Amino acid sequence: MYSVYSGPSSFLQSCSGQQRSSFFMNEDIRADLLQRNSVALSISDPALFPDLPTEVDHYHELVPLETHTLNHAVKSNTYGLITSTYKASNSRTGMRYCLKRIHGYRVTSAKCMSMVELWRKVQQCHLVTLREAFTTKAFGDHSIVFAYDYYPGAETLMTKYLASTAPHLDPFSSDPSAPRPYTMQKNRMLQQQAGKGCVLPESLLWSYIIELCSALRSVHSAGLAVRALDPSKVLITSRGRLRLCGGGIFDVLTYDSSSSNITALLPHYQQEDLLALGKLILALACNSLLALQRDNVSTSMDIINKNYSSDLRNLVMYLLSTTQGSRSKNIQEVMPMIGARFFSQLEAATLHADYLEDQLARELDNGRLFRLLGKLGTVVDRPELNLDSTWSETGDRYLLKLFRDYMLHPCTDDGRPWVDLAHIVACLNRLDTASHDKICLTSRDQQNVLVVSYAELHHCLETSFNELQQAALAPSSAHLLLGSSSNNEQ
């Protein structure tokens, strides 16, 4: 038995907020989903990118994702090689992927692809999964392409927080007109920043820390290291979710066929990941990459001291500390510093799932109702079927037509139209469930009054729609029905 959405539960009162309508999903989430959907479906104008191949291996519909690489090749700071990033559709699955192309690179040993296999297996909610890698000459050079999951509309920590920082928010920005020494200037900047509350909220920073630690933990326990934990390699996808990207590229590019070497270097790379995590947190906390410069470290730690808790300072200190002798750092050791914030993060994730589930409940019936209304529409008032121009005016279809009038064109007693979506929904629900409720259908000339149950109408619709589908599927049926012996079956 279908019934309408019962309304949001009382436990969702706080997160539902002001809702214009509780029968359709929240407009913000809708706009966000639509935006991502349209970005995912976007295609590029071939005239703008004449050099772009139409097909690269089994990918097509390439769209460049980094505008700065359009006009001139730029060497990646991370890899020291020219790179480009494209959105592309997989010709086999139709799914979209993000292709990272390393220009002018020749693979020396096919064995390096074994690293890709290892990375493929690390699937985690804070990691952009590497799906495959292949070499190609489609771009007119020797390129190697890494195919990752694609997140429409994602930006990086770099572009969101560190690249576009306005100078007055950046305590390390060097103002050429300012008198040396910079320190005073810096400190003033710092005061301004702290006073204005321009720093990231500590709770957001901890949320990011937990997400990044979660990703690092998965990568490290898979016997791998990220090796490129850089603000430009951390995506922010929907709702502030972080995802590490670029996993495996370094491993392939620097592949050394002596496998013992890889195993030997892994602990070193993992330590470097933790150091990189510390730097990343420091840069985010200070709102500037300059915080990482050797000269600025004490000012940076001052900023953290003034704006954040000692837990955060201790975490950064731990991650930045150099490994002492045999005592190596470990991602698990970070957990006590995160402490009860795990509970907060979990509660936020749980509440968000509750919220999404309620949104889904609001939309629960709309797909079904849309299809049903469409189905009814294909039958009612159809000009002809199987050359019978009275098809929709006779038999079952006649009843359905009267039902359509009852549902869509009701009037009040004084002859005014009565426009009510709830009435339409109620009629369709009863029709769909073949309810035994009866309604009184009146012909337009008021001469005929028929009392039918929704169950009968349901049967009428099923029969008529089946007839329609039969006619659609069997090319010659129309002619056979009319006794034609034509053989134009196709």
Added chain:
Amino acid sequence: MYSVYSGPSSFLQSCSGQQRSSFFMNEDIRADLLQRNSVALSISDPALFPDLPTEVDHYHELVPLETHTLNHAVKSNTYGLITSTYKASNSRTGMRYCLKRIHGYRVTSAKCMSMVELWRKVQQCHLVTLREAFTTKAFGDHSIVFAYDYYPGAETLMTKYLASTAPHLDPFSSDPSAPRPYTMQKNRMLQQQAGKGCVLPESLLWSYIIELCSALRSVHSAGLAVRALDPSKVLITSRGRLRLCGGGIFDVLTYDSSSSNITALLPHYQQEDLLALGKLILALACNSLLALQRDNVSTSMDIINKNYSSDLRNLVMYLLSTTQGSRSKNIQEVMPMIGARFFSQLEAATLHADYLEDQLARELDNGRLFRLLGKLGTVVDRPELNLDSTWSETGDRYLLKLFRDYMLHPCTDDGRPWVDLAHIVACLNRLDTASHDKICLTSRDQQNVLVVSYAELHHCLETSFNELQQAALAPSSAHLLLGSSSNNEQ
């Protein structure tokens, strides 16, 4: 610009599983939501419950939730008083709540309601929030009623795991035909159980532990204690989510007006909560409440040793240990024992949110399309408007009617009907966005061919629907249009 759902992202491949259609939500989640919706909307037959008041304070539509209390009053094991549980609708908000009624109870001091105020503020995703409490004579006695958030279709840990345990799964069940001593019998049962893998998976148990700890932490840090952490007071709502219920009842029933007393007893009650948590975990791990009996404790620990990790054993031991002198236990101390399982729990919650969001994206346009198709239907083929029976056959409406034919009744070149939901969706999307794409509409007699843009059709629909709404809103407009001077405005 509206576009259709771009299909699931590649990162959701694993959790989407086998989907019959990617344009509508998964059937399981749909069935689950529908089920909960219909339970929420269920009403009881007044004839079955003649004693049930139609109104209790500002609640109505009471539905008994515990069938065993229907025929005879049962004293609650927890509270030692007769209790009943009802679903009810709040007359002010229309929302549904769960009412817990304590029969025949007279409040001695109105001050006890201050405890309700404290509990109202504890809102947490693993706690059933107490919304209010009031005394009432509506049931024909002096009752006190506690109103909680309502979770349709929820069951308790007791009913799910501990009450319905089949005897052969319960290592402590006493078989009267078995020879004494029971120990051998018990051990044999235990072996069978472990061999058959009848115990709860450890990962599920940890998930429950994290959820319960999360709830306890919130309650304790609000300066309260649960005092009824019993399998019958832990709800399992959708998707295995646990929620503590009954918070505040003990505090009100045992309220002592000397407030110093409450503060003094709080640490004791909080220690008891931790002990109760240990017992709850032990009972779940052993699949039986008998595990908690003093005689059975060593067998219970054996079961845990054989089936679960040492972490779990240590956690249970810690929680069950008696407080030694001044050293009291603390919910925070449980965190290191949970350890990296926090990450797993977070990842699962995050993935689930991703999944729900994708489901929502599938349903994104159905509500809009349904409304649009309904809107078109109210205009096209309407018998009359303002006494003009040709309204729907003229002007804008004529174009819309031809568009309806184009959209819903297309035919192939050889005259067969062409039934295609995608065509309907594409037409509606272009109509909704007032696309400048043009289509060729042909009258049924093939005599007229009109080339119109979707933008024009969009305008036609807006104008016609507005006209309809005007007529619906202004009672006398029809008469005015016809020059009538009747004054039957109402």
